[in-house]
Amino acid sequence: xxxxxxxxxxxxxxxxxxxxxxxxxxxxxxxxxxxxxxxxxxxxxxxxxxxxxxxxxxxxxxxxxxxxxxxxxxxxxxxxxxxxxxxxxxxxxxxxxxxxxxxxxxxxxxxxxxxxxxxxxxxxxxxxxxxxxxxxxxxxxxxxxxxxxxxxxxxxxxxxxxxxxxxxxxxxxxxxxxxxxxxxxxxxxxxxxxxxxxxxxxxxxxxxxxxxxxxxxxxxxxxxxxxxxxxxxxxxxxxxxxxxxxxxxxxxxxxxxxxxxxxxxxxxxxxxxxxxxxxxxxxxxxxxxxxxxxxxxxxxxxxxxxxxxxxxxxxxxxxxxxxxxxxxxxxxxxxxxxxxxxxxx
Amino acid sequence: xxxxxxxxxxxxxxxxxxxxxxxxxxxxxxxxxxxxxxxxxxxxxxxxxxxxxxxxxxxxxxxxxxxxxxxxxxxxxxxxxxxxxxxxxxxxxxxxxxxxxxxxxxxxxxxxxxxxxxxxxxxxxxxxxxxxxxxxxxxxxxxxxxxxxxxxxxxxxxxxxxxxxxxxxxxxxxxxxxxxxxxxxxxxxxxxxxxxxxxxxxxxxxxxxxxxxxxxxxxxxxxxxxxxxxxxxxxxxxxxxxxxxxxxxxxxxxxxxxxxxxxxxxxxxxxxxxxxxxxxxxxxxxxxxxxxxxxxxxxxxxxxxxxxxxxxxxxxxxxxxxxxxxxxxxxxxxxxxxxxxxxxx
DNA sequence: CTGAAAGCGCTAACAC
DNA sequence: GTGTTAGCGCTTTCAG
Numbered sequence: 104x105x106x107x108x109x110x111x112x113x114x115x116x117x118x119x120x121x122x123x124x125x126x127x128x129x130x131x132x133x134x135x136x137x138x139x140x141x142x143x144x145x146x147x148x149x150x151x152x153x154x155x156x157x158x159x160x161x162x163x164x165x166x167x168x169x170x171x172x173x174x175x176x177x178x179x180x181x182x183x184x185x186x187x188x189x190x191x192x193x194x195x196x197x198x199x200x201x202x203x204x205x206x207x208x209x210x211x212x213x214x215x216x217x218x219x220x221x222x223x224x225x226x227x228x229x230x231x232x233x234x235x236x237x238x239x240x241x242x243x244x245x246x247x248x249x250x251x252x253x254x255x256x257x258x259x260x261x262x263x264x265x266x267x268x269x270x271x272x273x274x275x276x277x278x279x280x281x282x283x284x285x286x287x288x289x290x291x292x293x294x295x296x297x298x299x300x301x302x303x304x305x306x307x308x309x310x311x312x313x314x315x316x317x318x319x320x321x322x323x324x325x326x327x328x329x330x331x332x333x334x335x336x337x338x339x340x341x342x343x344x345x346x347x348x349x350x351x352x353x354x355x356x357x358x359x360x361x362x363x364x365x366x367x368x369x370x371x372x373x374x375x376x377x378x379x380x381x382x383x384x385x386x387x388x389x390x391x392x393x394x395x396x397x398x399x400x401x402x403x404x405x406x407x408x409x410x411x412x413x414x415x416x417x418x419x420x421x422x423x424x425x426x427x428x429x430x431x432x433x434x435x436x437x438x439x440x441x442x443x444x445x446x447x448x
Numbered sequence: 449x450x451x452x453x454x455x456x457x458x459x460x461x462x463x464x465x466x467x468x469x470x471x472x473x474x475x476x477x478x479x480x481x482x483x484x485x486x487x488x489x490x491x492x493x494x495x496x497x498x499x500x501x502x503x504x505x506x507x508x509x510x511x512x513x514x515x516x517x518x519x520x521x522x523x524x525x526x527x528x529x530x531x532x533x534x535x536x537x538x539x540x541x542x543x544x545x546x547x548x549x550x551x552x553x554x555x556x557x558x559x560x561x562x563x564x565x566x567x568x569x570x571x572x573x574x575x576x577x578x579x580x581x582x583x584x585x586x587x588x589x590x591x592x593x594x595x596x597x598x599x600x601x602x603x604x605x606x607x608x609x610x611x612x613x614x615x616x617x618x619x620x621x622x623x624x625x626x627x628x629x630x631x632x633x634x635x636x637x638x639x640x641x642x643x644x645x646x647x648x649x650x651x652x653x654x655x656x657x658x659x660x661x662x663x664x665x666x667x668x669x670x671x672x673x674x675x676x677x678x679x680x681x682x683x684x685x686x687x688x689x690x691x692x693x694x695x696x697x698x699x700x701x702x703x704x705x706x707x708x709x710x711x712x713x714x715x716x717x718x719x720x721x722x723x724x725x726x727x728x729x730x731x732x733x734x735x736x737x738x739x740x741x742x743x744x745x746x747x748x749x750x751x752x753x754x755x756x757x758x759x760x761x762x763x764x765x766x767x768x769x770x771x772x773x774x775x776x777x778x779x780x781x782x783x784x785x786x787x788x789x790x791x792x793x
Numbered sequence: 794c795t796g797a798a799a800g801c802g803c804t805a806a807c808a809c
Numbered sequence: 810g811t812g813t814t815a816g817c818g819c820t821t822t823c824a825g
Contacts, residue, residue, distance in 0.1 A: 129812075
């Protein structure tokens with residue numbers, strides 16, 4: 104047995120047909136469970152296929168078949184090693200596999216160039232449809248792909264172009280709810296740490312923050328708002344800046360899971376983690392094991408993935424219903440860090 | 449623009465050839481950067497391809513081409529939503545993409561039936577090779593696939609059959625090292641929590657534990673060993689059992705990341721997390737944020753993924769070197785929980 | 794330098 | 810019921 108080269112030629116329908124003494128078309132019918140083959144011939148074909156170890160070549164079949172299906176979906180996310188992305192992939196995968204569909208994946212790192220390249224690689228493999236997390240900024244590459252007719256569903260962020268389904272969550276509403284919770288405990292100085300403002304989710308969450316302040320009758324203090332933070336280190340520094348203010352915040356809202364980690368780190372370092380309230384967007388593993396346990400807004404990732412998969416599969420099947428923008432509710436999970444009242448100095 | 453049905457026919461090389469006034473073969477040469485086309489014809493083809501928005505159909509090309517390459521890899525892991533698996537996928541993906549190769553994924557949940565099914569789905573799409581985490585127990589399906597000539601690399605666990613590359617880590621050696629560290633601090637009763645013994649990694653780590661005890665001159669106490677634990681809840685219960693012994697352990701070694709979490713939970717509940725030492729196999733996000741920070745053995749996941757990808761890509765290229773069983777060193781990360789000395793009662 | 798003919802493995806559309 | 814012919818989009822082979 105060779106490791107690779109001299110890879111054995113896979114048996115074809117011709118080989119099976121020859122052994123069974125029928126035509127390739129008859130083999131095709133048997134393999135695809137199509138009617139019009141006698142029980143005896145069916146049996147001979149089955150036996151021949153089995154002895155040869157025949158396995159249909161899906162790529163050849165999809166080339167010829169009229170529907171052109173490859174039974175393969177493209178999934179293009181920001182970073183598949185991020186727990187949010189990988190949980191989403193898993194949900195998509197499960198739903199797809201139950202329809203015999205496999206998933207071709209890629210991570211575009213929120214880089215438009217990379218996204219365009221990966222889109223092309225997926226397209227050249229003729230996937231039946233794509234589930235994509237749009238990069239921040241321009242969605243040109245996506246729009247072009249969509250306009251070529253590729254069935255597409257966006258997740259996490261909606262399209263900026265027409266006629267394309269999406270599945271998102273209640274970014275604005277849930278953030279507002281969190282801010283209102285903090286306000287109801289008596290917090291009047293609530294800091295906000297946000298991701299890149301080019302991202303739709305960041306904008307939504309920031310809007311929710313503003314709405315929450317307004318509903319609570321609090322005025323926005325610009326010095327308590329830090330945005331365009333990339334990653335935990337930036338959040339760590341931003342938190343330090345906020346805490347060094349003459350009038351520091353008594354509560355923090357972090358608009359993304361990595362930012363929550365950074366903020367926590369600084370709070371711990373300063374031994375303020377039991378004195379300053381913290382609510383974060385996006386749950387993360389072990390949030391319940393920290394001290395204090397971290398109150399978060401949890402997206403229903405399995406539902407988002409399942410919904411996206413169901414949408415794309417339906418579109419591939421030819422579903423012509425009007426565009427769908429599904430919004431899956433997120434949930435505020437109270438664990439402790441969000442329930443800390445304002446502390447006297 | 450329709451959502452799906454009536455999907456536009458993609459332009460073909462024939463279309464491009466017609467527009468450029470050349471034969472399809474000339475188009476093929478230009479698209480594939482093959483020599484033997486004049487600069488003028490090349491330009492005409494390029495222009496035609498651009499105006500039509502032509503994109504090569506890789507599935508048709510791979511069907512006809514002599515090397516049969518689909519530039520696609522199959523990746524079959526236990527659970528892509530597990531941080532270990534997804535980090536591995538990401539590493540594989542990055543290395544593959546730099547060679548223009550995409551990855552078709554699947555999660556088999558360590559279920560032999562599912563693994564067999566997914567292997568068949570991958571094979572019917574004629575992936576060039578597979579990177580697989582073998583399920584515990586029999587590797588029949590894998591071996592059969594391998595014997596058909598499919599290039600294959602196993603990760604995390606080695607093959608039980610011949611002639612197949614693998615990439616694993618220093619399970620035994622690193623565990624031994626951890627146990628020796630605990631012993632050097634004066635611990636004489638070191639508990640062991642292990643995953644299913646059917647898994648090769650579990651066996652290796654248990655062997656390392658035994659070696660560590662032996663090297664330290666400690667005798668094995670069977671009542672301190674709990675194996676075949678599936679998931680954090682089982683570990684939680686097992687830890688409670690150990691702590692209830694007349695002579696409870698003063699240190700614990702947990703042989704898998706989920707088990708570490710379970711053990712920690714019980715230690716916290718009993719307020720023993722600062723009194724009983726703990727070292728876990730596999731790092732996990734936030735291990736450094738807990739109190740105390742958790743000492744772990746960290747696998748070099750990016751190196752494992754990259755190595756596996758490089759191996760499979762080389763085999764696909766026809767590399768005939770002898771079988772490789774790469775072992776990537778793991779690292780003991782001291783963070784605090786593993787450095788707690790034995791406490792007087 | 795370029796193209797015509799054949800065919801990869803399979804299925805559509807018809808014939809028998 | 811079953812087979813024949815043609816052709817999916819591309820590349821091989823070989824002829825000019």
